[in-house]
C-alpha cells in the first residue's frame with residue numbers, strides 16, 4: 385500500500401486533473417478556475433479550444449499540448465516540469481480528462497515517479513446523462529466509445545449483452561444509427577434507452593424509449609450534436625443462463641442459417657428470427673436485405 389497525502393507533498397509540483405464544462409460555461413467550478421490560474425502550466429488536449437475557456441475566465445497560464453498522439457514525448461516533458469517543482473493542470477476539450485480523453489497515461493506515469501496527482505472534479509457527460517435518464521443509476525458500467533470495426537463491436541456487445549448493470553456509451557453523431565442497430569441486434573429491441581443529446585447546451589434533449597424506437601428515431605431524424613447513450617442492463621439474466629445457439633450470429637447470419645438448414649423462404653425465416661429474437665420483422669427484414 386502506498387499513501388499519497390496531497391497536502392503534505394510540497395517538494396515536487398503537483399499534477400491537477402481538472403474537469404471543465406461539457407457545454408455550459410456556468411458549470412466551471414471556482415476551484416477549477418483558481419487551479420488553472422495558479423498552475424505553472426496547463427496541459428491541454430487542444431490548445432485552440434482551451435484558449436477560449438481561458439479567455440472567458442481570465443486565465444493566463446502558459447499551455448502545453450498533450451493529446452493522444454504525443455502522450456510519450458509530452459508526458460516526459462510534463463513529468464520533468466513536475467520534478468522541477470512546477471504545478472501542471474491537465475484539461476481535455478470537455479468534461480473530465482482521462483474519461484474517453486487523454487490523461488490516464490500521464491496519471492500513471494506521475495504515480496510511477498512518486499508525484500502527487502490531485503483530482504479537481506467537474507462535469508462528465510456520462511454521469512450527467514445517467515442521473516437524468518430515469519434508468520436505474522446503480523450499478524452502472526461506463527463503457528465510452530465502442531470499437532468502430534463492426535466485428536470487434538459485435539464481439540464487445542455480445543459480452544455486454546449479459547451485463548445487468550446500466551450501460552453508458554459515448555457515440556459520434558455520424559455513427560449513432562449504426563451503433564443503435566448493432567445494439568438492437570445484440571440486445572433485442574425491448575430494452576430501455578435514453579439518448580442524451582447536447583447536455584447542458586441550448587438544444588439539450590433527452591430521448592427516452594426502447595432500443596427499437598431509438599433506431600426508428602435515428603432513421604427518421606437528422607442526427608446532430610453530441611450524444612451519450614444510457615442503456616438499461618439485462619433484466620433477464622436469471623432466465624438466460626443457457627446460451628442460445630444463435631447468440632454469436634448476426635441477425636442476417638441467423639436468417640441465412642435458418643433458410644439453408646430448413647429450406648425456408650426468406651420471408652418465413654425473417655418472421656421466425658423476429659419471434660426468436662423478440663425483434664420487429666421490419667428490423668430483421670432490414671438487417672437481412674439492407675445491411
Ligand code: SAM
Nearest residue numbers: 406479480485508509554555582583610611612
Ligand atoms: N471527457 C469527457 C467527459 O468527461 O464526459 C468525454 C469526452 S469524449 C471524447 C466526447 C464524447 O462525450 C462525445 O462524443 C459524446 O458522446 C459525449 N459528450 C460530451 N459532451 C456531451 C454533451 N454535452 N452532451 C452529450 N454527450 C456529450
